[in-house]
Amino acid sequence: MNASNSKSNPGTRTIRVGALARVEGEGALHVAMKDGRVEEVRLDIYEPPRFFEAFLRGRDxxxxxxxxxxxxxxxxxxxxxxxxxxxxxxxxxxxxxxxxxxxxxxxxxxxxxxxxxxxxxxxxxxxxxxxxxxxxxxxxxxxxxxxxxxxxxxxxxxxxxxxxxxxxxxxxxxxxxxxxxxxxxxxxxxxxxxxxxxxxxxxxxxxxxxxxxxPDLERDYEFVALCPDDEYPMNLGRIRSNKGLDVDQERFGDAIEERQVPHSNALHSVLKGRDAYLVGPLARLNLNAEKLxxxxxxxxxxxxxxxxxxxxxxxxxxxxxxxxxxxxxxxxxxxxxxxxxxxxxxxxxxxxxxxxxxxxxxxxxxxxxxxxxxxxxxxxxxxARIIPPTSQNQRCLEQDLRELAGRLAALPDDQLALRCEQMIRNYDPCISCSVHFLKFGRTWAPRTGTPAAPTREDSA
Amino acid sequence: MSLPPRSILVAACGNPWAADDSFGPCVARCLEQFQLAGVEVVDLAMRPAGLLDLLQGREALAVVDAAQCSAGPLGRMLEFDWFDPRRPELLHDDVLSSHGLSLDVQLELAQRLGILPKRVQLFAVGIAGADPAGEMDRRVRRCVKPTARRVARWCREIAPARYEQGEPRHA
Structure with missing residues (x-):
């Protein structure tokens, strides 16, 4: 169920997205803007934890x-x-x-x-x-x-x-x-x-x-991928980045930090002492093109x-x-x-x-x-410890969204929602693949002395 | 004109562990006993998105699934042409595919691409629920064999020539 609290807070509208039953991935996007600036971006992943690591304990x-x-x-x-x-x-x-x-x-x-x-x-x-x-x-x-x-x-x-x-x-x-x-x-x-x-x-x-x-959206990513010496990455290779990360497979877990964030049941990963990083096809290609x-x-x-x-x-x-x-x-x-x-x-x-x-x-x-x-x-x-790619990309994804929403703030909500959703699909996220059930909500905070911009929510 | 081998596809859907929703997979297992010539029976279980890969070159498709009980009394057998507007809503067809590739979407896409079988028939049963901890309701269970017989009869009606030609009765 979706609701608005515009009555209690005139001029604002808070979107709440109810739980979607029996979907493999459950996610929502929230963008809050004020005076054309992006105040907050959240990719809410509220799909319940699945406890696979716990299931595995004690198994042969x-x-x-x-x-x-x-x-x-x-x-x-x-x-x-x-x-x-x-x-x-x-x-x-x-x-x-x-x-x-x-x-x-x-x-x-x-x-x-x-x-x-x-x-x-x-x-x-x-x-x-x-x-x-x-x-x-x-x-x-x-x-x-x-x-x-x-x-x-x-x-x-x-x-x-x-x-x-x-x-x-x-x-x-x-x-x-x-x-x-x-x-x-x-x-x-x-x-x-x-x-x-x-x-x-x-x-x-x-x-x-x-x-x-x-669309053009260049950012200064830290690309992280396997980098074998003699083949395009798939199963083997050291883990490297374009900004100096170079670790043995065994040590990768020590190189990253998984953080809990209030709005996601998936952990956000960052490189220790650094920030978000990007994994996936773009990272692989940029780091290994000559091995295709x-x-x-x-x-x-x-x-x-x-x-x-x-x-x-x-x-x-x-x-x-x-x-x-x-x-x-x-x-x-x-x-x-x-x-x-x-x-x-x-x-x-x-x-x-x-x-x-x-x-x-x-x-x-x-x-x-x-x-x-x-x-x-x-x-x-x-x-057991399992770190899937989508959780590693989450922080990067939110940063992309913040950048994109800021650039396209002048767009009507429905068009901005579409562009944000398209941007999320760049990641082919497996939450599981929740973008097709994604709900987009944008909250406009009132400009000082001016009426609030219209707010709406789109089912994407 | 004789039909190519396995020109009829029977696609069963449903969660085999979720009470009445296991109706489709149960019918699929039951159909194995019929040894239908020219018929391929697949159990898509909870992954209906694979249907599209299986449609090329088929003359006919039978979908076997559970339907929302609002379509009729619990345990009522239903049979509809897929494109009949009175066709009941299938259980969670809109959310089972994580990519939005529900049966409806796939068959619409197949139509656009010209690979939709000429005949598409739904065989379903009205069910009460899909509780993972529950057992299949006896009224639903009672429909499994009769539905399998209906599907088998439908397949034979479509491809009678194969039987007249004395083809071996195994899939």
């Missing part, structure tokens, strides 16, 4: 990937990969994982990146930029593009099914590798589709770079020219073309891996229980998803 380490997968229906692989790598470290088995297993983990992750990025780009975000209210209205004018996107999305899901057994909450992953690996014939079928999808996505990337106008798959790398100059921006891109609206390049990368990687695929004789190693501690982050489609586990001698979980 082998159960963890299947439990953490349930954190998210969009990026379950990220939660499985974070758990597997961190537990392999805790159990002293990290270095025993074979290169073949690591390659198949990347292939599985490619499926998640493709599915998640394509869904976000073409079904959720592109309508904003092309001036449509939804993908349905966009499909009237851009049906071939939407059809191509559906084909790409399906391919991503097929990859997940190939290795995970099913697309949502895959069950093929275990600590140490995979329970089994697929037949070569099925992989070969997908290899030809991967090549076809790669061509499609390359064209779509150029379309997104040349035919879409992106050759098919994505060869597109990059054209994309940069079309956009009129050299890297680093400091405009978060350019997350969309960054995602497009990453999708080309993931398709290229998937095509290569599938072409060379052979079923593994030993799809997993078998870590032995022991007391230990391990921390590891991998690159979820939305950014670093970091896990840390303490294990008892019998292999049960003593403590």
């Amino acid at each position: 380490f082998r159960e963890v990937p299947d439990i953490t997968a349930r954190i998210c229906g969009i990026c379950p692989v990220a939660y499985q990969m974070g758990a597997c790598h961190a537990l392999e470290k805790a159990l002293g088995a990290f270095d025993q994982v074979t290169p073949d297993i690591r390659t198949l983990r990347n292939l599985l992750y490619c499926g998640e990146w493709i599915e998640s990025h394509v869904l976000h780009m073409f079904m959720l975000h592109l309508p904003d930029f092309l001036g449509y209210e939804s993908v349905i209205s966009m499909a009237a004018d851009h049906a071939p593009t939407v059809r191509q996107a559906l084909r790409l999305k399906k391919f991503g899901n097929d990859l997940l099914t190939l290795l995970g057994g099913r697309a949502i909450h895959p069950v093929g992953v275990c600590v140490g590798g995979f329970y089994k690996t697929p037949d070569a014939s099925r992989a070969a079928e997908l290899a030809s589709e991967a090549r076809a999808c790669l061509d499609i996505m390359s064209e779509l990337t150029l379309f997104l770079a040349s035919q879409v106008r992106y 798959h050759p098919r994505a790398r060869e597109l990059l100059p054209q994309v940069r020219r079309s956009l009129g921006h050299d890297l680093p891109w400091k405009n978060n609206f350019l997350s969309l073309p960054a995602r497009a390049l990453e999708t080309v990368h993931a398709l290229g990687r998937a095509a290569d891996i599938l072409a060379a695929y052979k079923p593994l004789a030993h799809p997993r190693i078998l870590p032995a229980p022991r007391a230990g501690v391990g921390g590891h982050g991998t690159e979820a489609p939305r950014g670093i998803c970091w896990h840390q586990y303490h294990t008892h001698a019998d292999g049960s979980i003593a403590a």
